[in-house]
Amino acid sequence: MSENAPTYQGPERVFSGIQPTGNVHLGNYLGAIKRFVAMQHDYECLYCMVDMHAITVFQDPAELARHTRELAAMFIASGLDPDKNILFNQSKVSGHAELAWIFNCVARMGWLNRMTQFKDKAGKHRENASVGLFAYPNLMAADILLYKATHVPIGDDQKQHLELSRDIAQKFNNDYGSLRPGAEHFFPLPEPLIGAEAARIRSLRDGTKKMSKSEISDMTRINLKDDDELIAKKFKKARTDAEPLPGELAGLKDRPEADNLVEIYATLADISKEQVLKDYAGQGFGAFKPALADLAVAQLGPIRNRFNELMTDTAAIDKVLEQGAARARTIADPIIKEVRDLVGFV
Numbered sequence: 001m002s003e004n005a006p007t008y009q010g011p012e013r014v015f016s017g018i019q020p021t022g023n024v025h026l027g028n029y030l031g032a033i034k035r036f037v038a039m040q041h042d043y044e045c046l047y048c049m050v051d052m053h054a055i056t057v058f059q060d061p062a063e064l065a066r067h068t069r070e071l072a073a074m075f076i077a078s079g080l081d082p083d084k085n086i087l088f089n090q091s092k093v094s095g096h097a098e099l100a101w102i103f104n105c106v107a108r109m110g111w112l113n114r115m116t117q118f119k120d121k122a123g124k125h126r127e128n129a130s131v132g133l134f135a136y137p138n139l140m141a142a143d144i145l146l147y148k149a150t151h152v153p154i155g156d157d158q159k160q161h162l163e164l165s166r167d168i169a170q171k172f173n174n175d176y177g178s179l180r181p182g183a184e185h186f187f188p189l190p191e192p193l194i195g196a197e198a199a200r201i202r203s204l205r206d207g208t209k210k211m212s213k214s215e216i217s218d219m220t221r222i223n224l225k226d227d228d229e230l231i232a233k234k235f236k237k238a239r240t241d242a243e244p245l246p247g248e249l250a251g252l253k254d255r256p257e258a259d260n261l262v263e264i265y266a267t268l269a270d271i272s273k274e275q276v277l278k279d280y281a282g283q284g285f286g287a288f289k290p291a292l293a294d295l296a297v298a299q300l301g302p303i304r305n306r307f308n309e310l311m312t313d314t315a316a317i318d319k320v321l322e323q324g325a326a327r328a329r330t331i332a333d334p335i336i337k338e339v340r341d342l343v344g345f346v
């Protein structure tokens with residue numbers, strides 16, 4: 001039974017977002033978009049191009065606009081139905097910024113100081129990181145709670161941020177909701193939908209790092225818009241070791257690059273890694289890489305072709321996003337109105 005059931009009475013709703021910070025890649029697809037597509041039949045879903053999160057690290061404005069439209073087109077090309085789901089830009093619904101400010105005043109410095117992603121992203125240059133990057137989890141909490149979303153499909157890397165969202169929801173409920181009878185459970189405590197199937201796809205050049213949009217070398221990732229030849233070339237050049245594939249999972253220990261390619265194959269084929277190893281035990285990468293490339297091309301080719309078609313009419317993409325933002329506002333507006341009231345804004 002849902003943890004929120006005894007307390008929170010609202011509808012079940014899914015929210016998730018992707019940053020338009022670069023080329024959408026296989027990690028985004030297998031770790032997020034493919035799961036969004038599967039979920040669209042079970043929940044009311046909002047999927048957001050989180051452009052306000054993107055600018056926590058400087059983005060060239062023209063590139064940000066291009067990446068936002070491309071991300072929306074990739075969502076649709078991958079199978080998200082824009083009539084069924086709400087697809088929109090975060091910056092088009094002002095409630096995200098408004099609620100994030102309120103949450104800046106609810107969340108504690110100590111909570112944010114514990115966020116490992118800030119430490120990873122800011123690296124050695126913490127003093128130079130933007131305030132937005134530090135406060136990023138508060139904006140993420142606002143994204144989710146502005147719609148009273150109950151479920152958030154996330155990768156393992158976002159688990160800590162979602163826990164913070166729950167802490168913020170709980171503290172808001174305690175601080176403000178408890179002052180008004182009936183509002184003690186104003187915000188739901190959003191639950192992660194991580195799922196066993198949440199793939200963790202790593203760089204093709206270094207199996208210890210995640211595949212990422214902002215990694216400089218394009219050879220580290222398969223972009224969803226790469227053509228068939230480039231996909232095959234990137235897998236061919238992917239770093240591996242000289243050993244053949246083992247028959248069992250234990251044989252992948254300390255072989256992060258081999259493990260990554262097996263994980264990609266398994267997730268694309270919707271089979272277990274054990275099954276992949278059963279099928280390819282004893283074979284070298286000379287045989288496995290072309291098989292993996294064929295599988296990827298067969299799945300990604302139709303998505304890319306549809307994406308290319310959609311990108312010939314960016315006005316239509318803008319229209320989908322406009323309509324999505326209008327639908328998002330109809331959910332958010334009454335919630336933010338109640339928040340203002342609870343906080344005492346007159």
Ligand code: AQP
Nearest residue numbers: 018019021027028031032155200201210211212213214
């Ligand atoms: N390598 C990955 N494997 C599995 N899932 C992944 N995701 C990202 N990379 C992988 C999932 O994609 C969703 C959107 O991520 P995001 O764009 O909001 O931010 P991110 O996780 O920081 O993604 P990138 O590609 O690494 O972007 P940059 O380089 O801009 O930071 C999330 O659900 C994430 O789990």
